[in-house]
Amino acid sequence: MTTIADQAFEGRGIRFINNNDIVPHVPLPGPRLRYWHTERLIYIDAEGKLSPDLPLWKRLRNSFQGATRDLDKLGQEAFRDHAMNSYVHRIREAIKSGR
Template sequence: AKIKRVKGPYGKVHRGFLKGLTLVWSEIREVIREWQIHGQSVWVTGHSLGGALATLAVAAFGEEAKPIHGLYTFGQPRVGGKTFARNFDLEYQARTFRFVNNNDVVTRVPPRNLGYRHVGTVLMFDHAGILQTDLHFWNHFLDRVVGRIEDLGKPGTDGIKDHNMA
């Protein structure tokens, strides 16, 4: 089944994520604008769906030329297509940090083969819980395999347990 993308800030984005942001956007925008009027720095964060919504909120503020100082997400799904990711990263890549916990399955949906892409700089906790910044494909792949092997015979699956970030 195709996961529908619709026009959003900076390009096409996941319809459900944009709908979720739209439900709370007026209240969020009002609070953040008030903070900005008083000179406060705004940093945005979220986990899982909250990370997707945080990313869309930052993009929406970017289109309104409102400064956001940084974005930190944990276990975030992909939010939009190539155009969205490119446009978002042009403005925010140096201030966007996306944390992934080893085999967290949520970070791999919606799938790339449906045109979805991640944004920002990825930082990954490996199978031992050590934060890695050098994420060459082969090293990342091998670490995921080690995480799965170490998890064999334990209750639950590695991909779901890793989403808890614990």
């Protein structure tokens, strides 16, 4: 399904989600707020691997794995994963390693 966002950007938009970053999930898409996410998604998993179009169930499983690794820092991973330098670092590392 092509979203309004995809039509507006003519296929140029790509959405990145870094593991447990909560911000890319808000606001909830739909007609009430007239907001839609782009369809193209690249998910950055807990190990830093970039995965295009990863199914939701795999993203949830990986998110749980990332969160359980940092149980002693409960709640902090969402903030750490939201940091722009975390996105940039993981994308650069993936480009260098060819992932």
